[in-house]
Amino acid sequence: MINNGEYDLGIARFTIGGEQFELERELVEEAVRQVLPDPLRDHYVVVGGRRYPPKQVIACVTGLDRADFTTHHARRILKRLGFVAARSAPHVVEEPGERADAGPYGGRQAAALAPYRGKWVALAAPTEVLVAAETPEEVLAWLARHERRASYGMFRVPASDREAEGVAPV
Amino acid sequence: MRFDFAELPGDRTSLVRPVLPVQVEDLDDAVQLCLVDTGATTNRFGVWVADATGIDLRGAPESTVVVGGLQTTARHARADLTIAGVRYDAPVTFCDPWPFAFNLLGQEGFLRFFRVTLCAAEWWLDVDPAEALRRAGSAG
Numbered sequence: 001m002i003n004n005g006e007y008d009l010g011i012a013r014f015t016i017g018g019e020q021f022e023l024e025r026e027l028v029e030e031a032v033r034q035v036l037p038d039p040l041r042d043h044y045v046v047v048g049g050r051r052y053p054p055k056q057v058i059a060c061v062t063g064l065d066r067a068d069f070t071t072h073h074a075r076r077i078l079k080r081l082g083f084v085a086a087r088s089a090p091h092v093v094e095e096p097g098e099r100a101d102a103g104p105y106g107g108r109q110a111a112a113l114a115p116y117r118g119k120w121v122a123l124a125a126p127t128e129v130l131v132a133a134e135t136p137e138e139v140l141a142w143l144a145r146h147e148r149r150a151s152y153g154m155f156r157v158p159a160s161d162r163e164a165e166g167v168a169p170v
Numbered sequence: 171m172r173f174d175f176a177e178l179p180g181d182r183t184s185l186v187r188p189v190l191p192v193q194v195e196d197l198d199d200a201v202q203l204c205l206v207d208t209g210a211t212t213n214r215f216g217v218w219v220a221d222a223t224g225i226d227l228r229g230a231p232e233s234t235v236v237v238g239g240l241q242t243t244a245r246h247a248r249a250d251l252t253i254a255g256v257r258y259d260a261p262v263t264f265c266d267p268w269p270f271a272f273n274l275l276g277q278e279g280f281l282r283f284f285r286v287t288l289c290a291a292e293w294w295l296d297v298d299p300a301e302a303l304r305r306a307g308s309a310g
Contacts, residue, residue, distance in 0.1 A: 103177035103186040104293040110177040110184035117179060122200060126174070136218050143199045153191045153203030156271040157178065163271055164178050164185045166207075166238045 012077050016069050021062055025081045031061040036133055036142050043071055046084040049115070050132075054078055054085065118159035122150035132157075171254040175293040176203065178271075188288055188295050190275060193252035195223040202273055206286065206295065210276025212261060216268030217245070225249055227264060235265070237274075242267055251279070254297045258283060 012023045029048050037044075037052040044051040054074035055066045075085045103110065105126055112127040119132040120139045130150060131142045139154055158164035178185040191201040194215070202219065214237060220227050230245040242265040249262045253275075260279040275281070283303045287296040 103184045104174035105177055107177065107184050110179045113177075114179035123203075126176075136216070137222070140200055140222055149198070150200045151191075153189070153201045155189075155203040155273075158185075158271040161181045161185065164180060164187065166205075166270070 012080050014077055016062070016064060016073075019064075023061060023077065023081060025083070028057060028061050028078070028081060028083070032057055035060055036131055036138060039130065039146055039148060040088050043075055043085065043087055045075065045078045046086075047078075113157045116157045118157065120154065120156045122148075122154040123152040124148070124150065125152050128152070171298065172294050172296050175290075175295070186290075186293055187272075188290070189272065190253060190295070190297060192273070192275070193257075194219055195225065195250050197223050204275045205272035206280070206288070207274040207276050208281065210274045211278060212246075212263045212276050213251075213274065213279035214244070214263050214265055214268075214276065215249075215273040216270075217264045217266035218268075219273065220245075220247065220249075220264045223249070225264070230264075235263070237265065238270060240267070240269065253280070253284070254299065256299045256303060258303055 012021075014021055014023075032047050032050075032052060035052075035056075037050055038056045040051060040053055043054055045054045045057055046052075047057055054071050055069065057078060058064065058069060058074040059066045079085045109126045112129060113121065116129065116132040119134065120136050121132045122130045122139050122143055124130050130148055131139055133139050133142065136154065136156075139150075142148075143150060173190055175186045176189045178187060188206045189203045190206060192204045193201050200222075202215075204215075214235075217227070219225075225247055227245045227247055230247045233244050233246070235242060235244045244263045244265050246261065246263050248259055250257055251260045251262070260283070262279055283300055285298045285300050289295065
């Protein structure tokens with residue numbers, strides 16, 4: 001059980017299963033900095049520019065088992081720390097050719113990849129990014145750990161136009 | 171089999187590139203999105219692909235090549251590639267370093283095995299096994 005807890009500016013105090021915790025926003029950011037996000041379901045929270053399942057973040061920062069608390073409670077704690085929490089949008093079936101000048105996906109694939117410039121990504125579908133990481137080895141390990149398949153493919157999103165045109169990165 | 175080009179985020183607009191999903195050996199969880207490069211003499215992959223798939227490069231013939239302005243060490247080996255539903259034994263050059271976004275599909279190891287039709291105006295490419303590969307497949 002989690003009680004409602006207390007919240008100061010940037011600090012959340014709460015109790016889970018009789019154990020008390022005090023979290024700061026910076027502590028949460030540091031705890032997940034090297035952690036790749038698990039696959040998202042209905043809800044996510046944005047930490048350090050990446051979307052994580054709320055329970056993953058709380059489990060990571062407290063060391064608790066995810067079965068000890070609910071997504072709702074995890075979201076509430078993280079929102080009170082100032083993190084953006086939202087509900088995942090349903091996957092949209094692509095209809096190519098919306099914008100005649102933007103490519104086969106009407107610019108949607110480029111938009112989906114834009115936040116990941118310079119990163120290795122694995123995609124389940126043209127606009128469905130499963131994971132983004134600094135190295136291909138991290139992507140492979142994530143896919144194996146979560147038994148997910150990059151059906152569309154994995155590659156590194158070029159960091160610049162020059163790279164996309166085939167020039168070696170400086 | 172028809173494939174759409176990939177849209178990459180550009181500085182001002184989307185950059186559209188002809189790419190193909192390629193399964194290397196048995197790495198079916200992580201299909202490699204490879205760039206079709208009609209100017210490349212061979213398939214050129216990052217060396218991490220060999221590491222990930224267990225292709226032993228010890229003793230492989232080695233040379234120095236320049237790709238995209240970068241000098242890199244190339245080790246020449248063979249790998250099972252699956253493209254457009256066809257698995258075949260292909261020569262592949264594994265390069266280290268390989269800082270590029272995509273592995274490259276070139277003349278030896280890809281174009282020689284497939285009939286490829288590119289339509290950049292409509293952002294698609296058709297890939298069909300050439301007759302020799304078809305015969306090899308049916309004989310096996």
